[in-house]
Amino acid sequence: MSEANGTSVNLKTSPVGGGGVPLADVVARQLETLLEAGNYDGAKLLLQPVQEVDIAEAIGTLPRTLQALAFRLLPKDEAIEVYEYLDPSVQQTLLDRLRSGEVLELVEKMSPDDRVRLFDELPAKVVRRLLAELSPAERRVTAQLLGYEAETAGRLMTTEFIDLKEFHSAAQALELVRRRARETETVYSLYVTDGSRHLTGILSLRDLVVADPQARIGDVMTREVVSVSTETDQEEVARAIQRYDFLAVPVVDREQRLVGIVTVDDVIDVIEQEATRDLYAAGAVQAGDEDDYFQSNLFTVARRRVVWLSVLVVANGFTSEVIALQGKVLSQVVVLAAFIPLLIGTGGNVGAQSSTVVIRGLSTQRIQSLGATRTILREAVAGALLGVLMLVVVVPWAWWRGEGPLVGLSVGMSLLAITTLAATAGAALPLLFDRLGLDPALMSAPFITTATDVAGVFIYLQTAGWLIGRLGTG
Structure with missing residues (x-):
């Protein structure tokens, strides 16, 4: 319970503040008040029972002039953990405002994977300076991770893990875990390697604790180990952890030597990043640094969105051309134009x-068991069924509005063809992109909509022209 500034808030147990306000917001408001009043002891007292992730969020919402001040109030060990939770933009702000000695100590004590993520956000000149000032051991580990391709297991992993030997007894292994627990990312998954660091087995902390103290690790470990390579894409790593319900997955190099692990908390960040990227692509927004989109200036925002919009504007120009070329049909039956928005909107x-x-099915790999051909056929049939169901409402209305069968038949036949074609294209194009090794999300909803607009108008006016030749305009 914090009594700072005369306000009592149960920070240990409440996930939200009073009235449903998030805890970080409650802390941020009180922290800002205390810092502006110069009550640093009260600010320290306020932060003592708060979880590191909530402290990081609270500091991130403070004015920039107060962020470094609040960060300096934290104990050194806690400051490292809080720093790793901060947004990259806040991390850079603190690096600019802290003294060089404080910065070096902060970066030196970060986990290798978190340090690499920070370096990815910093200018190359700053990264080179910080690398040169790291201790030889930390410099070597950081350079190793930076040497892997972006968005791979090698770039995502941490080198802080516990590896055991088959000849260790359970008692010896448990003592080793106790000694190294504080300096490793996780102790719940333990890996066994041979003299050349090849991964030979795995066991959980539970298996180790319940094993006979004199039992050899080689006798209690599991030899069938699921691992990923340093070149494995981060999405594949996330799927492996999800599929097998792992807390961590081991990473091996080309010689099957254990070089690191990827933990579930890092995978959660990957899932969020990839989902954000897919959503942006689905909305026809150019990919960029997704995490800082809402902190980007308006020119950057416009630049990201104008690329696809320009493409769509050009594509929509074909719709206008199709209508212009079919002007004779529209001049004969003007009411046909009233149904163009309905048809292209439906398609x-x-x-x-x-x-x-389909894009979501590809992302989650749920679609692979069905196969591309069956997926397209299934969506085509679904599109046809949707068209038939909509005919019940649309055709009578079009017949009545057009004062005869011409408009009703034109709309009905076109609607069935358009919904079938749209569903087929909506399924086929993402699958085609995936087969070509491109991002299926590029076949986004705006792109599919624009393509079906052009095809839908063409089908509708061609159908109407054909019927005019058969039925006349009366």
Whole structure:
């Protein structure tokens, strides 16, 4: 219970503040008040029972002039953990405002994987300076991780793990875990290597604790180990951890030597990053540094969005051209123009729905068991069924509004063809991109909608022209 500034808030047990306000917001408001009043002892007292992640969020919402001040109030060990939770923009602000000695100590004590993520956000000149000032051991580890390709297991992993030997007894292994527990990322998964550091087995902390103290690790470990290579894409790493319910997955190099582990908390960040990227692509927003999108200036925001919009504007120009070329049909039956928005809107929505479910199915790998051909056929049939269901409402209305069968038949036949085509295209184009090794999310809802707009108008006016030749305009 904190009594700072005369306000009592149960910070240990409440996930939110009073009235449903997030805890970090409550802490941030009180912390800002205390810092502006110069009550540093009260600020320290306020932060003592708060979890590191909530402290990081609270510091991130403070004015920049107070962020470094609040950070300096934290004990050194806690400051390292809080710093790793901060947004990259706040981390850079603190690096600018802290003294060089404080910065070096902060970076030196960070986990290798968190240090690499920080370096990815910093200018190359700053990274080179910080690398040169690190201790030889930390410099070597950091350079090793930076040497792997971005968004791979090698770049994502940490080298802080516990490896045991098969000849160790359970008692010896447990003593080793006790000694190294504080300096490792996790102790719940323990890995066994041979003299050349090849991964030979795995056991959980539970297995170690319940084993006979004199039992050899080689006799109690599991030899069937699921691992990933340093070149494995981070999405594949996330799927492996999800599939097997791991807390961590070992990472091996080309010689099957254990070089690191990827933990579940890092995978959660990957899942968020990839989901954000896919959502941006689905909204026809150019990929960029997704995490700082809402802190970007307006020119950067416009630049990211204008690329796809320009492409879509050009594509929509074809719709106008199709309408212009079919001007004779529209001049004969003007009321046909009233149904163009309905048809292209329906086609665009059906196509967007199909592309969304297929892109998501590819992302989660749920679609692989069905196969590309069956997936496209399934969506085509679904599109046809949707068209038939909509005919029940649309055709009678179009017949009545057009004062005869011409408009009703044109709309009905076109609607069935458009929904079937839109669903087929919405499923086929993402699958085609995936087969070509491109990002299926590029076949986003706006792109599918625009493509079906052009095709839908063409089908509708061609159908109407054909019917005019058969039925006449009367």
